Amino acid sequence: MALSVISPNIPSNSHSPPLHKHHKHHAYLLNLLAKSTSLSQLKQIQAHTLRTTCPNFPDTLFLNTRIFHVSSLHDLDYTFHLFSQFQNPNSFVWNTLIRACANNEGKKEEVFGLYKSMLCDGSVMPDKYTFPIVLKACAYLFSIFEGRQLHCHVWKLGFGLDGYVNNSLIHFYGSCGCLDEAQSVFREMRERSVVSWNVIIDVLVRMGGFDEAVKLFREMKMVFEPDGYGMQSMISACAGLKSLALGMWCHCYVLRKFSSEVGESILLNNALVDMYCKCGAVDIATQVFERMKKRDIHSWNSMILGFAMHGKAEAALECFDCLVEEEELVPNSITFTGVLAACNHRGLVVEGRRYFDIMVNEYNIQPVLEHYGSLVDLLGRAGHIDEALDIIANMPMKPDVVIWRSILDACSKKNGGLELSEEVARQIFESERVDCSGAYVLLSRVYAVANRWNEVGLIRNWMTNKGVKKEPGCSSIEMYGISHEFFAGDTSHSSTKEIYKLLDVIDKRLETIGYVPDVSQAPMIDEEELVDGKRHSLRLHSERLAIAYGLLNLPPGVPIRVFKNLRVCNDCHNVTKLISKIYNVDIIVRDRTRFHHFRNGSCSCMDYW
DNA sequence: GTAGGGTTAG
Numbered sequence: 310m311a312l313s314v315i316s317p318n319i320p321s322n323s324h325s326p327p328l329h330k331h332h333k334h335h336a337y338l339l340n341l342l343a344k345s346t347s348l349s350q351l352k353q354i355q356a357h358t359l360r361t362t363c364p365n366f367p368d369t370l371f372l373n374t375r376i377f378h379v380s381s382l383h384d385l386d387y388t389f390h391l392f393s394q395f396q397n398p399n400s401f402v403w404n405t406l407i408r409a410c411a412n413n414e415g416k417k418e419e420v421f422g423l424y425k426s427m428l429c430d431g432s433v434m435p436d437k438y439t440f441p442i443v444l445k446a447c448a449y450l451f452s453i454f455e456g457r458q459l460h461c462h463v464w465k466l467g468f469g470l471d472g473y474v475n476n477s478l479i480h481f482y483g484s485c486g487c488l489d490e491a492q493s494v495f496r497e498m499r500e501r502s503v504v505s506w507n508v509i510i511d512v513l514v515r516m517g518g519f520d521e522a523v524k525l526f527r528e529m530k531m532v533f534e535p536d537g538y539g540m541q542s543m544i545s546a547c548a549g550l551k552s553l554a555l556g557m558w559c560h561c562y563v564l565r566k567f568s569s570e571v572g573e574s575i576l577l578n579n580a581l582v583d584m585y586c587k588c589g590a591v592d593i594a595t596q597v598f599e600r601m602k603k604r605d606i607h608s609w610n611s612m613i614l615g616f617a618m619h620g621k622a623e624a625a626l627e628c629f630d631c632l633v634e635e636e637e638l639v640p641n642s643i644t645f646t647g648v649l650a651a652c653n654h655r656g657l658v659v660e661g662r663r664y665f666d667i668m669v670n671e672y673n674i675q676p677v678l679e680h681y682g683s684l685v686d687l688l689g690r691a692g693h694i695d696e697a698l699d700i701i702a703n704m705p706m707k708p709d710v711v712i713w714r715s716i717l718d719a720c721s722k723k724n725g726g727l728e729l730s731e732e733v734a735r736q737i738f739e740s741e742r743v744d745c746s747g748a749y750v751l752l753s754r755v756y757a758v759a760n761r762w763n764e765v766g767l768i769r770n771w772m773t774n775k776g777v778k779k780e781p782g783c784s785s786i787e788m789y790g791i792s793h794e795f796f797a798g799d800t801s802h803s804s805t806k807e808i809y810k811l812l813d814v815i816d817k818r819l820e821t822i823g824y825v826p827d828v829s830q831a832p833m834i835d836e837e838e839l840v841d842g843k844r845h846s847l848r849l850h851s852e853r854l855a856i857a858y859g860l861l862n863l864p865p866g867v868p869i870r871v872f873k874n875l876r877v878c879n880d881c882h883n884v885t886k887l888i889s890k891i892y893n894v895d896i897i898v899r900d901r902t903r904f905h906h907f908r909n910g911s912c913s914c915m916d917y918w
Numbered sequence: 919g920t921a922g923g924g925t926t927a928g
Contacts, residue, residue: 679928
């Protein structure tokens with residue numbers, strides 16, 4: 310039954326008010342609709358409409374469409390009910406229904422089906438408003454097949470030049486990881502709005518193309534004034550690039566351009582907190598965080614994770630307590646990733662076990678692999694290898710390579726458990742993963758610690774024969790906005806001569822204060838280095854080169870910030886501590902998982918690393 | 919005359 314004839318008591322045309330009164334009444338109802346805030350209010354207006362308007366007037370149809378639209382903002386079931394009353398829903402009505410589903414958690418799967426029904430309906434065609442809605446749902450569901458079909462329809466139906474549709478296509482392809490398609494849609498657009506730029510830049514940032522994102526941002530700046538969205542992506546790019554200088558520039562830009570809004574924007578501030586944490590400036594991150602007027606769970610998570618990364622376990626746990634006590638927010642899975650990481654990075658075994666328990670029993674959060682990984686790593690490093698193995702055995706999912714590597718790592722640190730190490734290494738090699746170079750390196754380290762140099766050589770041969778490529782150690786240091794990269798044993802930098810000269814000096818000074826290098830930690834550059842030049846190869850760690858470059862070029866008092874792609878090894882940890890003492894300089898090294906703050910011979914991370 | 923595009927974290 311059509312909505313317009315739902316009530317049998319509707320006055321017939323002959324009883325309708327004169328036309329001018331009719332218009333007035335219509336405007337009155339529209340005004341009521343605009344002010345309605347709930348479904349019950351809407352239903353009252355609807356009842357009133359049914360009683361007082363003429364069913365077949367175009368104006369009444371329009372009013373019903375408006376009612377339908379408002380209902381779609383409140384209640385999906387009722388919206389479906391109303392939809393069934395339309396005899397010939399137009400594209401506006403279809404779009405409203407599809408959007409209502411798309412905005413409803415758990416109903417997104419039905420969006421493409423509805424789109425198909427719309428096509429099959431025959432009497433109506435999708436319009437330029439339809440595609441952004443459906444594409445967004447496809448982006449959310451990673452429905453690459455459906456999205457591509459939509460792309461074809463867009464061109465067939467003549468919306469290929471619409472800006473909104475194209476922005477949605479870029480976002481869809483980007484979300485599905487199809488960078489090439491996203492870029493080609495962007496390139497072929499006739500008229501790009503600031504949103505087009507924002508979307509493509511955001512896609513690049515999300516896929517790790519930080520340099521490319523910065524490049525595009527600079528291009529965009531020549532045409533458009535960046536808005537909050539664009540700046541947010543840029544700040545994330547800075548976090549990815551670990552470029553504190555550029556990050557601070559973004560912060561300044563944001564403060565200058567839209568100072569009043571910055572305090573209000575949770576998203577922008579969250580990006581800033583995250584960026585400062587990742588760039589090693591946890592103190593600035595704290596300031597931004599504390600000045601925020603409103604915080605959501607992401608803000609807290611970023612801060613907790615930031616503290617954890619910087620080895621500030623106490624601050625992280627304090628932060629967690631604040632979150633629980635003072636705010637109405639509920640910790641989520643990521644929160645506990647941060648909390649467990651904090652415990653892990655400081656070797657807080659008791660706390661780690663406790664928080665894991667709180668997560669599962671108080672918050673009913675199903676632990677994921679990362680939570681287990683953190684706990685296993687924590688226990689393993691503290692020497693509770695049996696307990697760690699126990700947890701692995703009782704996990705509901707298969708352990709991944711990362712977890713086995715934690716165990717292997719623990720075995721190599723604890724100097725022993727050769728059989729266990731071999732068993733674990735076998736597990737890693739047999740797992741389906743291609744990237745097990747880390748396991749080879751660790752196993753060889755286990756043998757090196759045990760002075761089994763034959764096996765060390767054997768593993769090197771395996772690696773060569775099987776074509777296993779070890780990810781080369783790489784460290785970078787930013788100086789006056791320019792990033793300098795060093796690989797282990799690198800001699801390609803223009804200051805190589807000075808760097809190695811300084812390293813010789815450092816070696817001598819270390820020797821005089823009784824430092825004994827740990828041969829097993831030497832970077833594996835080639836076999837001769839490892840076996841013959843044991844002593845020599847130790848100074849070839851990539852971060853040692855970057856630190857030396859920093860010592861040579863930075864003014865006194867300025868902390869040296871180094872980023873490393875792999876983990877900081879034990880030996881480097883010790884040496885860097887000594888360097889920070891000898892040269893009275895703060896050194897901040899960020900490796901794969903955390904920041905190490907070195908000052909006056911000690912480090913914020915645990916000594917037992 | 920009715921509506922529309924982009925949300926982080928490990």
